[in-house]
Amino acid sequence: MNTKFGQYLKTLRLEAGFGLRKFAGLIEMPASNLSAIEHGRRTIPKEKLFLAAEVLGLESGTEEWNRLFDLSKQADQIPADVEQIASRGFIPALLRTIDNKQLDEQDIQRLIEEIQGQG
Numbered sequence: 544m545n546t547k548f549g550q551y552l553k554t555l556r557l558e559a560g561f562g563l564r565k566f567a568g569l570i571e572m573p574a575s576n577l578s579a580i581e582h583g584r585r586t587i588p589k590e591k592l593f594l595a596a597e598v599l600g601l602e603s604g605t606e607e608w609n610r611l612f613d614l615s616k617q618a619d620q621i622p623a624d625v626e627q628i629a630s631r632g633f634i635p636a637l638l639r640t641i642d643n644k645q646l647d648e649q650d651i652q653r654l655i656e657e658i659q660g661q662g
Contacts, residue, residue, distance in 0.1 A: 546583030548614040553581040569598045589623045
């Protein structure tokens, strides 16, 4: 399972001032399940992950949001928030274009910065 995710979720929960039982109630989950997630014995259901991010006050696209979702994924998965975005029709075309143009990491970073208005 994913201990790093559980540790990060616990850190965020504690920083937000939530006890285990209180936070579990807010994300509509038994406290025992939340404890198992925080100790890496269970994975968090996708819908609970989004609810947890909301309860924690995380904003989409922030470093904390991205780290939470990145750590939540299993080895052969993409993060849940990216999976939701990937269902849009243009995403496969974008990824194929990046692959066909054989962009390296620096090219992709420049593309990201340009899209974000930093380039």
